[in-house]
Amino acid sequence: MKFIVLWNGLPTAESSVIERFMKTGGQMPDGVKLLGRWHAIGGLRGVAIVEADDNRAMAAMALDWGDLLTMDISPALTDEDLGAALGKRMAAGNK
Template structure:
């Protein structure tokens, strides 16, 4: 299953987030796959697509970053798949 992960950098402190990333990596447990990410121009948020079959793994990952990032995690499907599912 794919998830849109919206990271809100606490105090818009992207430098702290990227410093930890450089030092420790993504800190994701096995079973989560990173697909892609985009960062807003104001360095306040990051949008990531992740794949995972067990949402508790995402919770473990969030716990590693909760001091620097507030998360929104939304299960998503590709628009093409949704269109096919809703076709007459």
């Protein structure tokens, strides 16, 4: 399953976030595959798209950075997945 991960750095965490990222490269825990990650210019915020089959791996990722970042993690659908869901809805007569 794919997830959208939005993060924001805590106001006092900039130095610690930089240090940890430079030390670890922002590696994902076992069971989480990074598909892409983008960082905002001039702030401790960004977005990543990740894939995991186990919610425990996603929890581990959030816990790895939870002392420095707030995270909003949501399941994600591809266009194809959403199209299939919309097609079923339309076929059932729902508009």
